[in-house]
Amino acid sequence: MIHGAGDVGWYWHSVEDALRARGHDTVAPDLPCDDDSAGLPEYADTVVEAVGDRTDLIVVAQSLGGFTAPLVCDRVTVKLLVLVAPMIPAPAEAPANYWAHTRYGQEARDHYDDTIALFYQDVPPELAAEALKRTRGQSEARMGEASPLRAWPDVPTRVLICRDDRLLPTVFQRRVARERLGITPDEIDGGHTPALSRPRELTDRLEAYAAEQGLLGDRDEPAASRRPGGGTPSR
Known part of the structure; x- marks a missing residue:
């Protein structure tokens, strides 16, 4: 599970808890997004290292994590890629060029100066406050570098967008996808x-x-017996 810009793996903690309660294994590493020496290759290195020898993988990425996810799919065997409220990169595209290339500035949208209003408007206040405390500065030092991505990976891909997304409006997301x-x-x-x-x-x-990919195995088994080696996917 790959977080977005200036964030941490904690972002996924509630989803991880829910998935683990259902018998899944999950991993959500902190990307080195505040490190000026790190770029997309190092982000992908971090995820691949966190994956380790896990198999039956589903990669889930949010927002800027969409730039890292296909690089991971080029390096480990992935059964399914899910992009959530994502930035969807083109081959060799630099993250810094995404906005111009996708004509983001031409989309009709409201503008918000407040971080909570833009990113967390529907998050419980105490959780939004905790998220703000955990966020890190997103380094821009290497965001102008072309992505190593040469072609979209040959992996089944789903895109899930949010109807009330104030950063990436639905009309924009539908068009880019x-x-x-x-x-x-x-x-x-x-x-x-x-x-x-x-x-x-x-x-x-x-x-x-x-389930659509046939990755869940026998849902009648006790949760404790459904492990990555037994047909239940890792995320």
Whole structure:
């Protein structure tokens, strides 16, 4: 599970708890996003190292994590890629160029100067405050570098967008997903950070996607017996 810009793996904690309660293994590393010496290759290194020898993998990425996720899919065997409220990169695109390349500035949208209003408007206040305390500065030092991505990985891909996303509005997200991946995204209610505002609904969606790929195994088994080696995917 790959977090977005200036964030930490904690962002996924409620979804991780829900998935683990259902018998899944999860890993959500902290990317070196505040390190000026780190770029997309180092972000991918961090995820690959965290994955270790896990198998039956589903990679889930949020926001800027969409730039790291396909690089991970090029390096480890992945059964399914799920992009949540994502930035969807084109091959060799630098993250800093994403906004101009996708014509983001031409989209009609409201503007918010307050971080909570933009990212956490539907997150419980105490959780939003905790998220703000945990955020880190996103280094821009290497965001102008071209991504090592040469082509979208040959992995089943789903895009899940949020109807109330104030950063990446639905009209924008639908267009970019169609233009870049030929995908019509699925939609849920909520803002840009659904792992905090709607963890149960997001968890249900992830399991539904896994089931579509035949990755869940026998759901009648006790949760404790459903492990990555026994047919239940890691995320």
